[in-house]
Amino acid sequence: MSAHPDSAAPSGSLNARAKLAVTAGKAAAAVSRAAGRGSGSVIGGRVALKLDPDLLRQVSAGLDVVLVSATNGKTTTTRLIAEALKAAGPVVSNALGANMPAGITSALADSGEARFGVIEVDEKYLNMVARDTNPKAIALLNLSRDQLDRSSETRMLAEKWREGLAGTEAVVIANADDPLVTWAASSCKKVIWVAAGQAYKEDAWSCPSCGGVMQRPDEEWFCPSCGFRRPQPHWALQGEFVVDPQGQPWPIRLQLPGRANLSNATSTAAVVSVFGVHPQIALQRMESVQAVAGRYESVLVNGREVRLLLAKNPAGWLETFSLIDPAPAPVVLSVNALSADGTDTSWLWDVDYERLVGHPVFVMGQRKLDLAVRLEVAGVQFQVIDSIQQAVAMAPQGRIEAIANYTAFQQLRRDVATPN
Incomplete structure (x- = not known):
């Protein structure tokens, strides 16, 4: 072979x-x-x-x-x-x-x-x-x-x-x-x-x-x-x-x-x-692989550590939730629905966002209001924001876990100026 x-x-x-x-x-x-x-x-x-x-x-x-x-x-x-x-x-x-x-x-x-x-x-x-x-x-x-x-x-x-x-x-x-x-x-x-x-x-x-x-x-x-x-x-x-x-x-x-x-x-x-x-x-x-196309990478944003995590669908979100630091670690969620993501966001209702109860959660991205409705139903306390820098300014102490779907993840990488 x-x-x-x-x-x-x-x-x-x-x-x-x-x-x-x-x-x-x-x-x-x-x-x-x-x-x-x-x-x-x-x-x-x-x-x-x-x-x-x-x-x-x-x-x-x-x-x-x-x-x-x-x-x-x-x-x-x-x-x-x-x-x-x-x-x-x-x-x-x-x-x-x-x-x-x-x-x-x-x-x-x-x-x-x-x-x-x-x-x-x-x-x-x-x-x-x-x-x-x-x-x-x-x-x-x-x-x-x-x-x-x-x-x-x-x-x-x-x-x-x-x-x-x-x-x-x-x-x-x-x-x-x-x-x-x-x-x-x-x-x-x-x-x-x-x-x-x-x-x-x-x-x-x-x-x-x-x-x-x-x-x-x-x-x-x-x-x-x-x-x-x-x-x-x-x-x-x-x-x-x-x-x-x-x-x-x-x-x-x-x-x-x-x-x-x-x-x-x-x-x-x-x-x-x-x-x-x-x-x-x-x-x-x-063992030598530390990050893959930005996934799992930790970066500094205005002096705060932000870890970048990709989650594109219910199965991916489930795996990603197992990685985040325990509450009360701050979490940023960003969701888009462009052609590369799939324009159907009904999958949001299949994600177990109840796991985020107790975390300070910040919501951004093109479909942040769709995500906000889902979190409201899940009983998760959250704030709607416009940028990762805004989240960094508002978040309590601790590493910030930033979870985004495909194009939102690419935008997040650009916003924090991580290298390709």
Whole structure:
């Protein structure tokens, strides 16, 4: 399953049309960066794919590709896999999270001498990207409610994965604790099952196979109607240890906080084992990751420590609430509903904001009034504000936990001037 050091495709292997497309894409990206519009990876990829629709297939041809898809955790897991795989050779990755075909194409067009391509993929585009990149491994972490206006209902998405990946030659590394992921991966020929956990279960009470009511005794799950049940895992997270297929536990010592990242590390160890990287080496390399695209980063704002946390959907908020300091630590919440976030904010009512009772809470963002109504119903005391600086001026002592959804998080990073 391992690649060979000489497997990376040299730039000269691209045909003339592909070379022109790559050059034009890089030029478009440079103009975008010069205009202060971000990294330019998306617009660069769009221009390149317009000139050569087959470009993604060509730029990935010489790489051993790993695809990572999920509702939550795919950016962090992609970063962990990329770091761990560097033990086996050079890696190219879409580290900033541009996870649709245009951004992925831009990333791989800069692969240079890379041996591995570690690619985060938006759930909606997984089948398309898998078709074009011929991946050696695909990691499926979780599926839960997110952006219903663009990504569709979770079972429909699981069914698309199940149908689209049925013929793949890739090794699929799948979360055995998520019934939707398990059902999607069950159509694949080569599956490594990982007991990575599932904190948010509200989207997994209905059997994806027959529609029956799922039973969940302890850590197991099964459908009494059709017999669909949790597979026996090969890898497992137990406490703060990864347990490999031989039953050997390996300690996880991450700088990234929370159980969700222990789960991400477990899936990472399983993925990189496909390429011959020992779990001890993989876990040691993961220790160096401190923040991922600003997530978990602590910054000083007017002399006060503010920790930046991303939460995009009910499952993500649940995991994030487990990270915040106990009450009365001050908390800032910021929610937008732009196209990149999903314009449907009904998910606010599925988040357990009652957990914030006792915290001084400050509410901001484009949809701050929607959030204010939800907090009022939850019995949470809050103040509506316009900026993080205002929250810092008003908040009592203690580290400020700033939690935001996607575009609100990007705005928050700009407001506190954290580097990209």
